Amino acid sequence: MQILLARRAVVDVAVAMAVFLVSGSWILAVAGAQATYFLAAMGAGLAVVGNAATSVLSRKPRLTTAADRVTLIRAVLVSCCAAMAVPASFGGTGTGPGVPVVVLGAAAFLLDAVDGAVARRFACESPAGGRLDVQTDAALVLVLSCAAVPIVGPWVLAIGLMWYAFVAAGWFRPELKRTLPVKRLRKVIGAYQPCALLLALTPGVPGGISTVAVVLALVALLASFGRDVVELEQGHRNWTGRHSSTELVN
Secondary structure, rough: HHHHHHHHHHHHHHHHHHHHHHHHHHHHHHOOOHHHHHHHHHHHHHHHHHOOEEEEEEEEOOOOHHHHHHHHHHHHHHHHHHHHHHHHHHHHOOOOOOOHHHHHHHHHHHHHHHHHHHHHOOOOHHHHHHHHHHHHHHHHHHHHHHHHHHHHHHHOOOOHHHHHHHHHHHHHOOHOOOOOOOOOOOOOOHHHHHHHHHHHHOOOOOOHHEEEEEEEEHHHHHHHHHHHHHHHHHHHHHHHHHHHHHHHHH
16 A cells, blocks of 8 residues: 555656646747746756655655645646746846746645645645645745846845745754744735735736835745744743753752
8 A cells, every 4th residue: 555655656746747847848938938048947947846846755654645736736836937937037128027927826826725725624634745835835935036036126035035044044053943833923924925926026016016015025024034033942942941940850
């Protein structure tokens, strides 16, 4: 049984990779991307879907659930957004990637609610599935941030890179890897990030509105991560104090 589940996981990952390769190539070909941009764009997309594939294939035991398959679809959509963002970011047009990225990005964002519902419906929630979901969320925000650079400015990358910076900080400060309690405000702030970026990427939206929306997203994200860091550090100090006191009593 476990062998069959492992094979199914490999098939799911292979299908996701193949779908991106076909769809990404077609999208770039239709857009008339130059050879240099084509290779860079496909590389960016493969980085996204490849990270999702690695997350699945590194599981022990190796398996995929119905919710994971929805998340893999999201990863493919984000990969296509990444591929389309490269020519727009480096092509010197200064207009952004246009409607296709907004449509695919919005679909990836909306499917975030679907994979969670599927996981609850089929009782297949797991830490591994949660990590894949969070990684896909972070990839979406990073890709949208990169796509918004020609419109808003390079400072918008701070939104997309903040989660990765937090994870990197955990390598040096293990206390930051501790689990935080679920809070609705954190979820709201997290959901607002792609919404603000999609608004900025939507053609026809006035630049002032886009800038204000993205600035608010950055400020809210800084406040959220700042609060989480303080909470994790305080929790570590409280736990250390109790642990030390117990040792002294014993």
